Amino acid sequence: MLDQQAPCPxxxxxxxxxxxxxxxxxxxxxxxxxxxxxxxxCLVGDGDPGTQCRACGHRFGAARS
Ligand SMILES: [Zn+2]
Known part of the structure; x- marks a missing residue:
């Protein structure tokens, strides 16, 4: 169930x-x-990022529903 995670942009x-x-x-x-x-x-909005970088804290990508 581990997805390949995209690198931080x-x-x-x-x-x-x-x-x-x-x-x-x-x-x-x-x-x-x-x-x-x-x-x-717990507040879910449109366009929430789906991935967070643990190195710099940057959030990116699209949340998967
Ligand atoms: Zn980063």
Whole structure:
């Protein structure tokens, strides 16, 4: 279930993780604690980024629904 993550367009780091939008599930909180996802918050809007760079914090890409 691990997707290939796109490199950060700002710093080219491949240390990027998917952003989990919406009310976090127990699994999402577990993954966030392990650094596998970033919790984006429970307010979901149009055009939310789908990926966050762990190196510089830049958010990019389109959220997958
Ligand atoms: Zn970056």
């Amino acid at each position: 700002r710093c080219r780091s491949v240390q990027t993780v998917p952003i989990s939008w919406g009310m976090p599930t127990e699994e999402a909180e577990h993954d966030a604690a392990a650094g596998r996802v970033v919790l984006g918050g």
